[in-house]
Amino acid sequence: QKEVEQNSGPLSVPEGAIASLNCTYSDRGSQSFFWYRQYSGKSPELIMFIYSNGDKEDGRFTAQLNKASQYVSLLIRDSQPSDSATYLCAVSSGGSNYKLTFGKGTLLTVNP
Amino acid sequence: EPEVTQTPSHQVTQMGQEVILRCVPISNHLYFYWYRQILGQKVEFLVSFYNNEISEKSEIFDDQFSVERPDGSNFTLKIRSTKLEDSAMYFCASSGTGIEKLFFGSGTQLSVL
Numbered sequence: 501q502k503e504v505e506q507n508s509g510p511l512s513v514p515e516g517a518i519a520s521l522n523c524t525y526s527d528r529g530s531q532s533f534f535w536y537r538q539y540s541g542k543s544p545e546l547i548m549f550i551y552s553n554g555d556k557e558d559g560r561f562t563a564q565l566n567k568a569s570q571y572v573s574l575l576i577r578d579s580q581p582s583d584s585a586t587y588l589c590a591v592s593s594g595g596s597n598y599k600l601t602f603g604k605g606t607l608l609t610v611n612p
Numbered sequence: 613e614p615e616v617t618q619t620p621s622h623q624v625t626q627m628g629q630e631v632i633l634r635c636v637p638i639s640n641h642l643y644f645y646w647y648r649q650i651l652g653q654k655v656e657f658l659v660s661f662y663n664n665e666i667s668e669k670s671e672i673f674d675d676q677f678s679v680e681r682p683d684g685s686n687f688t689l690k691i692r693s694t695k696l697e698d699s700a701m702y703f704c705a706s707s708g709t710g711i712e713k714l715f716f717g718s719g720t721q722l723s724v725l
């Protein structure tokens with residue numbers, strides 16, 4: 501059974517701080533890694549994806565991947581109250597079917 | 613901006629009834645998916661569909677479930693005889709050529725009474 505694990509939180513940070521979200525996965529064959537944001541009652545929205553070990557930056561967001569440790573993280577710099585949401589880690593094993601396995605998500609609260 | 617459209621937004625049905633959830637994927641996308649999320653739980657993969665056939669399905673997607681692309685624009689999920697445990701938010705998604713651009717619809721909240 502391929503698993504994606506996340507700390508469910510809630511993670512609470514003050515406005516302007518760095519929020520750090522973590523995810524581990526069990527399938528060593530995993531090739532693609534995704535972070536989605538989900539507001540309560542809404543659909544998942546893609547923030548970033550990463551394929552290679554190391555860091556990938558996009559604006560205030562940085563994804564970090566360590567395949568040896570089977571670990572992926574998301575850093576949010578200068579956190580804003582509008583970043584308050586559940587952050588979902590998702591993993592794909594590639595191939596032609598593009599199935600995503602999601603973690604349960606980490607609830608982030610950014611306090612003004 | 614193009615979006616995936618799902619109807620209805622809410623569906624209430626009696627146990628044992630058939631339901632059809634409808635989706636209009638983004639027009640030039642080639643891959644279509646159904647996921648579901650039971651309240652407070654993970655988003656779970658149900659099925660992927662490419663080139664007019666199922667490419668992968670999960671253990672959840674048993675004989676009670678079916679998918680169809682009846683024309684060039686719609687993509688449907690049918691549950692033949694609903695159970696209480698089918699109550700969930702059902703998300704349709706589509707992608708062009710790669711999963712890195714997976715777009716989700718706004719979901720259909722299915723309540724089975």
